[in-house]
Amino acid sequence: xxxxxxxxxxxxxxxxxxxxxxxxxxxxxxxxxxxxxxxxxxxxxxxxxxxxxxxxxxxxxxxxxxxxxxxxxxxxxxxxxxxxxxxxxxxxxxxxxxxxxxxxxxxxxxxxxxxxxxxxxxxxxxxxxxxxxxxxxxxxxxxxxxxxxxxxxxxxxxxxxxxxxxxxxxxxxxxxxxxxxxxxxxxxxxxxxxxxxxxxxxxxxxxxxxxxxxxxxxxxxxxxxxxxxxxxxxxxxxxxxxxxxxxxxxxxxxxxxxxxxxxxxxxxxxxxxxxxxxxxxxxxxxxxxxxxxxxxxxxxxxxxxxxxxxxxxxxxxxxxxxxxxxxxxxxxxxxxxxxxxxxxxxxxxxxxxxxxxxxxxxxxxxxxxxxxxxxxxxxxxxxxxxxxxxxxxxxxxxxxxxxxxxxxxxxxxxxxxxxxxxxxxxxxxxxxxxxxxxxxxxxxxxxxxxxxxxxxxxxxxxx
Numbered sequence: 001x002x003x004x005x006x007x008x009x010x011x012x013x014x015x016x017x018x019x020x021x022x023x024x025x026x027x028x029x030x031x032x033x034x035x036x037x038x039x040x041x042x043x044x045x046x047x048x049x050x051x052x053x054x055x056x057x058x059x060x061x062x063x064x065x066x067x068x069x070x071x072x073x074x075x076x077x078x079x080x081x082x083x084x085x086x087x088x089x090x091x092x093x094x095x096x097x098x099x100x101x102x103x104x105x106x107x108x109x110x111x112x113x114x115x116x117x118x119x120x121x122x123x124x125x126x127x128x129x130x131x132x133x134x135x136x137x138x139x140x141x142x143x144x145x146x147x148x149x150x151x152x153x154x155x156x157x158x159x160x161x162x163x164x165x166x167x168x169x170x171x172x173x174x175x176x177x178x179x180x181x182x183x184x185x186x187x188x189x190x191x192x193x194x195x196x197x198x199x200x201x202x203x204x205x206x207x208x209x210x211x212x213x214x215x216x217x218x219x220x221x222x223x224x225x226x227x228x229x230x231x232x233x234x235x236x237x238x239x240x241x242x243x244x245x246x247x248x249x250x251x252x253x254x255x256x257x258x259x260x261x262x263x264x265x266x267x268x269x270x271x272x273x274x275x276x277x278x279x280x281x282x283x284x285x286x287x288x289x290x291x292x293x294x295x296x297x298x299x300x301x302x303x304x305x306x307x308x309x310x311x312x313x314x315x316x317x318x319x320x321x322x323x324x325x326x327x328x329x330x331x332x333x334x335x336x337x338x339x340x341x342x343x344x345x346x347x348x349x350x351x352x353x354x355x356x357x358x359x360x361x362x363x364x365x366x367x368x369x370x371x372x373x374x375x376x377x378x379x380x381x382x383x384x385x386x387x388x389x390x391x392x393x394x395x396x397x398x399x400x401x402x403x404x405x406x407x408x409x410x411x412x413x414x415x416x417x418x419x420x421x422x423x424x425x426x427x428x429x430x431x432x433x434x435x436x437x438x439x440x441x442x443x444x445x446x447x448x449x450x451x452x453x454x455x456x457x458x459x460x461x462x463x
Contacts, residue, residue, distance in 0.1 A: 005101070007090055009252040011083040017247040018075065019067040020240045022059075023278045024350060026285050029357060030063055031236075031349040032324035035311060040455065043321045051218060053228050055126040059237040068240065074125045077154065081110040081117070082244070086252045091380045093400070100403035102396060103258075104416040105249050105276065106383070111177075114386065114418030115272050116147035116232055119241035123230040124151035134158035134227040136220045138188065138213030140268070141167050141341030141388065142174030143418055144232030149181035159183040162190070162216045164343060166207030166336045170425045177422070188213035195219050195317035207336040210269075210344045215317030233269025234314060234323070234348050242275025249413065250279045260291055262399055264414040266391040267295035267304060267362070268341055270348030272417045277360075284359065294399075295351065295362045296391040298370070299439045301334040303327055303347045304355055304362035306445060311455040312346055322453065325352040332448030335438040341388045345448065363395060366437040370394050371430040374420065386418040387426055 024030060033042035048057045059068065070078070089102040107115035127135055135157055139145030145161040152159040161178055165187040168175055178185050188208050189196035195215035199206065206212075214231070221229035231238060253260065263280055265273035273295050283289045297304055303326045312327040314320035327346035334343045347355075354360040367387075374390035376397070377383070385393055396414040403410050420427065429435040 005088055005256055005258065007088050009086040009088070009103075009256055011248060011252050011255070013079055013083075015251060016075070016079060016083055017070070017244055017251065019069050021243040021247055021278050021282065022062060022066055022068055022240055023243070023274070023282055024063040024236065025066040026282045027350070027353070028285070029353065031353040032311070034060075035322040037313070037318070037320070037322055040322070048321070050222060051229050053123060053126045053130055053132065053230070055129070056123055056237040059240050060235055071125065074122055077121050077125070078118075078244070083248045084109060084245070086249055089381055092377065095380050096397065096400050096404060098400040098404040099407060099409040100400045101409075101411045102400055103411070103413045105245060105413070106416045107245065107272070108386070108416065108419035112143055112147035112150055113422060114143035114147065115242060115245060115275065116144045117150060118244055118275070119232065119238045119271065120144065120147035120151040120230075121154070122241045124148070124155045124157055127157055127228060127230070128155040132157065132226050132228055134160070134224060135230050136160045136162070136217040136224070136227060137230045137232065138162045138210055138217045139232065140164050140210050140343045141386070142171050142178070142422060143341065143386070145178050145183070145185065146174060148230060148232070149178045149183040152183060153181040160217070160220055161185045162188040162213040164188060164208040164210060164213055171422055174422050186216070188216050190216060192216070193219045195319070199316060206333060209316060209333040211314070211316035211330050214315035215319055218315065218319050219317070233271035234344065234346065236348070236350060238271050239274035239278070239348055239350060242271050243278040245272070245275040245415070246278045246280060249276070258411060260413045261410040262292045262294065262412045264294045264296060264392045264395050264399070264412065266342060266388045266415065266417060267297045267347065267351070268388065269344040269346070270351045272415050274348055274351055276415045281354065281359065293360045294395055295355070295360055296395045297362065297364050298342050298391065299364040299366045299437070301328070301343055301345070302364040302440070303345060305364040307347070308449060308452070309352060309356050310452055312452055314346065322455065323349050325349050326355065327452070328445060329448030329451040331451030332445070335440070342391070365391055365394050366439065368430070368435055368437050371426070371435065373397050375430070383416070384420040385416055386420045387423055389415065389417040392416070
């Protein structure tokens with residue numbers, strides 16, 4: 001284990017990674033391809049470009065190029081807030097009386113408060129280069145919508161954000177931030193789209209889901225001139241953009257001679273987790289390390305731990321291509337009492353494949369225990385974590401306490417994906433002891449699984 005490590009592990013501006021890392025290039029067993037929902041054949045670029053920007057589509061389908069250059073104009077934007085801090089949690093180590101070393105990558109130092117700006121800026125940049133005028137997107141807890149609003153304001157693009165209704169009610173200041181940057185925010189499901197109206201006909205009181213919001217955003221994009229849809233997680237090009245997180249960590253760890261034993265990230269659609277672990281997972285796949293990777297998801301939306309590994313639509317309206325992933329079914333809607341993001345019914349296909357093949361562990365944690373860990377971390381380290389990040393905090397503490405029990409001196413890294421300053425309604429509920437836990441029953445899950453498309457399990461495809 002390294003010694004004499006500073007509390008903050010600095011990278012200089014000229015040490016910022018100049019490339020994204022494409023983990024799929026180093027996977028011997030590739031994820032199953034994206035399928036066209038009509039033909040059930042692997043989707044081509046021409047199938048995806050009416051919805052997405054052209055360069056992200058190219059990145060989405062690329063499984064061979066290991067390093068993809070970050071455009072110079074985008075790299076300059078990154079330098080406004082990157083490299084992001086990598087911090088040793090010395091106070092937490094001391095409070096836990098653990099022999100473990102604990103580090104966290106703090107992605108909440110930009111105005112959006114999260115890692116989401118890494119891909120938002122990239123997708124807005126490519127949209128501008130393509131000559132587009134407007135974008136649409138969805139957001140759950142609001143970090144992605146905030147980041148996309150910032151990026152669109154910078155690149156001069158119009159933006160419409162469909163925000164999960166229950167989240168928009170819980171987080172009014174997220175709405176204010178998004179609108180401050182000039183975007184139009186619509187709680188979802190809404191009466192502004194056919195998809196939204198159909199969902200409201202079935203359940204007028206629904207709190208919504210990311211699947212609902214995606215359906216509305218895609219419908220608006222395809223009906224609007226010079227407009228495309230952008231997504232903040234789940235798809236492979238988003239994980240590619242977020243790989244700058246893990247590459248910064250690896251560069252800093254190499255600089256200071258640190259070798260992690262355990263890497264932990266919260267998991268909703270997979271963007272933060274995939275970005276954090278990518279370069280380290282590449283080494284593991286090459287047989288160069290034996291790092292444990294742990295995905296932490298909410299027990300109220302447990303796609304990894306209780307979902308099925310199957311082809312599914314990415315949205316509730318069943319308009320997207322089909323993705324092979326761990327999923328609860330496109331019709332699954334998380335409980336309204338769930339305070340954070342991580343509300344998506346599925347998981348990125350690369351991470352799903354890695355979990356399926358045994359390279360990635362997964363745990364589900366209940367909400368009140370996650371907030372116990374969040375408050376403990378805030379009191380000790382002085383940063384109020386977002387509810388999403390707090391899932392990783394919870395398991396990092398658990399692993400550090402296990403080191404205390406066994407006496408093992410392990411190095412633990414977790415992703416602090418963002419800050420919780422827009423999540424005070426949830427913290428107020430926690431402080432007032434009105435916060436509750438909800439774990440879906442088997443019957444709840446079966447209702448979601450019933451919405452899975454009928455794709456033969458034995459079918460194999462080649463590009």
